[in-house]
Amino acid sequence: DIQMTQSPSSLSASVGDRVTVTCRASQSISRYLNWYQQKPGKAPKLLIYDASSLQSGVPSRFSGSGSGTDFTLTISSLQPEDFATYYCQQSYGSPYTFGLGTKVEIK
Amino acid sequence: QLQLQESGPGLVKPSETLSLTCTVSGGSISSNTYYWGWIRQPPGKGLEWMGSIYYSGNTYYNPSLKSRVTISVDTPKNRFSLKLSSVTATDTAVYYCARHRAGVVTAHWYFDLWGRGTLVTVSS
Numbered sequence: 001d002i003q004m005t006q007s008p009s010s011l012s013a014s015v016g017d018r019v020t021v022t023c024r025a026s027q028s029i030s031r032y033l034n035w036y037q038q039k040p041g042k043a044p045k046l047l048i049y050d051a052s053s054l055q056s057g058v059p060s061r062f063s064g065s066g067s068g069t070d071f072t073l074t075i076s077s078l079q080p081e082d083f084a085t086y087y088c089q090q091s092y093g094s095p096y097t098f099g100l101g102t103k104v105e106i107k
Numbered sequence: 108q109l110q111l112q113e114s115g116p117g118l119v120k121p122s123e124t125l126s127l128t129c130t131v132s133g134g135s136i137s138s139n140t141y142y143w144g145w146i147r148q149p150p151g152k153g154l155e156w157m158g159s160i161y162y163s164g165n166t167y168y169n170p171s172l173k174s175r176v177t178i179s180v181d182t183p184k185n186r187f188s189l190k191l192s193s194v195t196a197t198d199t200a201v202y203y204c205a206r207h208r209a210g211v212v213t214a215h216w217y218f219d220l221w222g223r224g225t226l227v228t229v230s231s
Contacts (some may be wrong), residue, residue, distance in 0.1 A: 089154070089217065097156070
């Protein structure tokens with residue numbers, strides 16, 4: 001199985017901060033990397049697919065980059081509604097595995 | 108607007124079979140544009156893809172669960188189902204149904220629409 005490692009596991013940030021979350025795959029996955037946002041008690045929401053494509057309806061402050069094994073999710077200016085847990089997921093090969101998540105908390 | 112809704116027992120006894128259904132509303136499950144999947148999340152933990160199905164009945168399973176999982180589709184009723192046999196306490200989780208898009212040859216394996224999820228507890 002392809003292992004997905006996210007860092008950090010949690011971070012504290014303020015509204016307006018630029019936030020970066022990293023995801024590393026245990027082998028090259030080309031650009032088959034997706035990002036989700038999950039708020040407590042809710043289902044995950046797709047933010048970014050294929051490393052850098054913004055899902056319809058997602059604010060442009062969210063962006064993704066990377067290829068191969070190293071990927072980044074960036075929130076350019078953190079908003080109050082962005083406090084949540086973020087998961088990466090590889091869609092390169094079965095089983096389609098997720099990272100353990102990065103919790104973004106209010107500083 | 109297409110929506111997904113999970114349903115089924117919230118409590119299952121150890122060694123029994125967990126059965127859930129996902130009803131698709133606002134659109135057809137028989138669309139050749141989408142695949143339909145199950146993903147679970149143990150309390151306080153991460154996400155695990157369990158398997159997916161196409162309206163034709165083609166199935167794709169997580170190898171770690173393949174011996175216990177069966178996913179089926181009921182196109183007339185516009186729903187698909189999950190069965191997980193021989194459950195233990197480690198199968199306690201929120202179970203989500205989700206949609207992912209079909210590609211030219213196979214599926215795109217990212218999930219763009221999710222149900223709200225349903226908590227299933229395995230306990231005697």
